[in-house]
Structures are given as C-alpha cells and as structure tokens.
Amino acid sequence: MRALILPALALATFAFTPAAFAQDTSRLPAAGETLLNVSASERVEVQQDLLIANLRIEKEGTDPAILQNDINTIMKNAVDKAKAVTDVKTSTDGYYVYPYDPNPQPVEKGVTPKKEQQWRGSQGITISGKNPQALLELAGELQSMGLVMGGLNYTLSPEATETARDSLMEAALAKVKAKADRAGKALGKTKVELVEVSVDAAMPSYPQPMMMRAMASDGVMEKGAAPTAEPGMSEITLTVTARALLK
Known part of the structure; x- marks a missing residue:
C-alpha cells in the first residue's frame, strides 16, 4: 500500500x-x-440553564408509627407547595425507615446486652426548573418547613x-x-x-449533587433567607x- x-x-x-x-x-x-x-x-461553552435542588426531611424517635406520620405530613405539605409553583418540576425519592441503637455497648461474655432501640427515617424531594428566582424562593420555604438542603446545582438542560x-x-x-x-x-x-x-x-458533564446528612428537626424552623445560586458553564464537544x- x-x-x-x-x-x-x-x-x-x-x-x-x-x-x-x-x-x-x-x-x-x-x-x-x-x-x-x-x-x-x-x-x-454554554451557560447552564437548569437549576436543581435536593432537599430531605429526617426524623428520629422511639415510635416508628409517629415518626412515619411526621415524615408523611411534612413531605405532603412540601410536595403541595412545590406543585403550586409554576415552571418547577417536583419528584420525591429515597424514603426509608430503620431501627438503630443510639448507645451501643460492648458485649460481655455471659451478659445479655441491653439494647436501646430508636428509629430513624428520611425522605427526599427534588425540585428543578429554569426560573431560578421562583425555585430558590421555594427552596427557602421548604427549608423553613424543616427540610435540609442536600444539594443545589446548575446544569445544562437537554x-x-x-x-x-x-x-x-x-x-x-x-x-x-x-x-x-x-x-x-x-x-x-x-x-x-x-x-x-x-x-x-x-x-x-452534569454535576452530581453533594448529599449531606440532615439534622433531625422537631418542627417548623424560623423562616430564613432563600439560598443563592449562580449558573456556570458547560463544555460541549462534537466530532x-x-x-x-x-x-
């Protein structure tokens, strides 16, 4: 050749x-x-136009029925509030409840360990949209309801x-x-x-939200300032x- x-x-x-x-x-x-x-x-390089927020509610207690009822009530109110906002998409995720021992003790031979069982539960909600002002205000309201921010990031829409x-x-x-x-x-x-x-x-590249542990909340938090977010740039290549x- x-x-x-x-x-x-x-x-x-x-x-x-x-x-x-x-x-x-x-x-x-x-x-x-x-x-x-x-x-x-x-x-x-294209400016990112889609804002995504991940929030969670976490609860702890000795009665799983009460714990789940609290989570269900708060999450329903959060979903209803989110659905009322125009141009914001809403979905829930990661609902789990499990027992744990808050004070585990070393096991001695011949002694039956005394277990102090508690319950922990959590559920997440994801909101996304191209109207950052409306979404950030909604995120602030959800935080005031006891939800904790687990991730807030811009990405490029499809x-x-x-x-x-x-x-x-x-x-x-x-x-x-x-x-x-x-x-x-x-x-x-x-x-x-x-x-x-x-x-x-x-x-x-679509950045994955950084998840962090939410502290258990015993009720509605004081209304605070809404979170802030600024879009970055996404690089697209084509051959x-x-x-x-x-x-």
Missing part, C-alpha cells in the same frame, strides 16, 4: 489501493479515485444541549467538507463527495468523521 502525506492535512489519512479496503468491497475506489478519511471537532450540538455539527461538517475539498485540490481531483459521515458528541471520495 502506498500512502501520500500532506503536512497541511494532518487529520486526513489516504489509501490508494484495493488491498486497504479488502474488508469492505462495497467501498473499493475505481481507477483514478481516492478515498479520504477526514475528521473535525468543534467545542463550545434542550440547550441539543441546540448547541446542532450548531456544532453544522460547523464541524463545514470543516470536514473544506478539508476534503482542499485535499482534492492538492491531488488534482475535480469532484469531492462525502460518502460516509458519523457524528460523535461527547456528553456534557464529525467522514469518508470522502475524490474523483
């Missing part, structure tokens, strides 16, 4: 003989034709991600076509056709790889 290397086309690879395409006979170039593999990448990818794809395709045209001109070809195109879009037929 003979190869032609053009310094100005570092990303392109060429093949001129049928042996290079033995595994794909449908792509064999005819006499005087050249197959060219070429790629181009584009990247962009809609914004798709819009950015479409723009990157158009730019990367234009780059690929320009590289193929340039290669064809350097090789004395008069016609360039993209016969195969693939797009590889890397997923933007287009194409096979061009130069004639």
